[in-house]
Amino acid sequence: MRTGKSRKLLAAAVVTAVTTLLVPACSAGGPTAQDGGKVTLRYWAWAPGSAEEVKEFNRTHPDIKVVHTDAGGGDQSSAKLLAAHRAGNAPDLALVENPSLPRMIVAGAVADITDRVAEVKKEYAPGSWAQTTFNGRTYALPQDVGPMALLYRKDVFDKYGVEAPLTWDDYREAAAAIKKRDPDLTMASLSTDNWDWFAAVAAQAGDDWWSIDGDRWTVGIDGENSRKVMEFFQGMYEDGLVATDPILTPTYNQKLNDxxxxxxxxxxxxxxxxxxVAPKTAGKWALAPLPRWDEDDPTVSFQGGSSVAVTAGSEHPEEAAEFAKWLNASDKGAKMILNVQNAYPAALSGQKAAIAQKPPALMPQQSDYYETVAGIARDTRPVTWGPNTDVAASAFTDALNDAIRNGTSWADVLTVTEKAVVADLKKQEFEVDEG
Structure with missing residues (x-):
């Protein structure tokens, strides 16, 4: 059981080198010994095409051998990495979803690689780089990013003379205009378990749900802008313009298809x-920038995205950082993320390469697709995630389900969520303020 003093030291890992927290190399190195003159690195990554990327790196880097393992994605991967770190047998590198990165940092599971990767900072847009940087220290290299955007049925919008919305008010007006013409149509479903979507849209509006200063966390989930966001979408829901059903279920997918x-x-x-899930609808969709809260501010946040971290117990952090830089920041690696993983690269070189690509199969007619995406990616505001996103996810989902069932305030969901997050941080003996 950690004492208050040790918990504060873990929190301070966000802003200081995690070398003070390292498990001794003899217990954490695992099978990363020299093999025939080569340094062998273990890499955990779930992204499709990761094995092919590793094969190409190994072919062009004779002094380093990377061994790839698919450890599963999402929360499963993060939980496995933390367990491996505590057991002293973590891999040398791991692909981490960005919302999980702060949890890895305060647990001492990932290394401060600021000095090892400083030369590739110029390969990223500021918003992308900021997703893995806390108080000026960098803990991972961004691999893929998810700048927020609006995917919409252009054929239906055109049918009813509705243009792609510039602002969220325009979005609501478009939904109302279409609904008036055909009551069976629904603009979107805002799933109650999609808490991080609400966090990202609140960040677009100007609120950080978490922020860090030194070793002190500030929780601002129940902020003024966040409450306005929740009130806005509750209004759309009560007017029948959006649903709150889970996305990508058989029922949802059928609505996409029909x-x-x-x-x-x-x-x-x-x-x-x-x-x-709806391949026969290809050619009927288009992508546009996410609607704005302020018509003069095109900034969007991120939904999704992952980064490669060097683990704190790696016996070969220099070689691990070399692999991370090649994979994520080099022209070759970024192009493989684009073409092999079919992800949108975080590195600017990969985003530039994307412009020459054909548009996705869903919208073969949108010839400016990647130019649109590149424009969106230039104006991004990162979401600052906290060390207990799991608590936020559970509290938010339960409270929003209750609000929908009981017809009560969606904005008050934020009050419940903030209280749960703050209580959990204090229980773990973090220094914390409420925003």
């Missing part, structure tokens, strides 16, 4: 997902 679900405010990765 054309009664008209948009998905999500991120630039969405076309691939929709094409996977």
């Amino acid at each position: 054309g009664t679900m008209l948009s998905w405010p999500s991120a630039v990765w969405a076309p691939g997902v929709v094409h996977g």
Whole structure:
């Protein structure tokens, strides 16, 4: 059981080198010994195409051998990495979803690689780089990003003379205009378990749900702008313009296929997902920038995205950082993320390469697709995630389900969520303020 003093030291890992927290190399190195003159590195990554990327790196880097393992994605991967770190047998590198990174940092599971990767900072847009940087220290290299965007049924919008909305007020007006013409159509479904979507849209509006100063966390989930966001979407729901059903269920997918679900405010990765479940709708969709809260401010946040971290116990952090830089920041690596993983690269070189690509199969007619995406990616505001996003997810989902069932305030969901998050941080003996 950690004492208050040790918990504060873990929190301070966000702003200081995690070398003070390292497990001794003899217990954490695992099978990363020299093999025939080569340094062998273990790399955990779930992204499709990761094995092919590793094969190409190994072919061109004779002094380093990377061994790839698919440890599963999402929360499963993060939980496995933390468990491996505590057991002293973590890999040398791991692909981490960005919302989980702060949890890895305060647990001492990932290394401060600021000095090892400083030369590739110029390869990223500021918003992308900021997702892995806390108080000026960098803990991972961004691999793929999910700048938020609006995927919408252009054929239906055109049919009713509705243009792609510039602002969220325009979005509501478009939904109302279409609903008036055909009551069976729904603009979107805002799933109650999609808490991080609400966090990202609140960040677009100007609120950080978490922020860090030194070793002190500030929780601002129940902020003024966040409450306005929740009130706005509750109004759309009460007017029957959006639903709150889970997305990508058989029922939801059927609505995509039959054309009664008209948009998905999500991120630039969405076309691939929709094409996977509704391929016969190809040619009917288009992608536009996410609607804005302020018509003069095009800034959007991120939904999704992952980064490669060097683990704190790696016996070969220099070679591990070399692999991370090649994979994520080099022209070759970024192009493989684009073409092999079919992800949107975080590195600017990969985003530039994307412009020459054909548009996604879902919208073959949108010749300016990647130019649109590149424009969206230039104006981004990162979401600062906290060390207990799991607590926020559970509290938010339960409270929003209750609010919908009981007809009570969606904005008050934020009050419940903030109290749960703050209580958990204090229980773990973090220094914390409420925003």
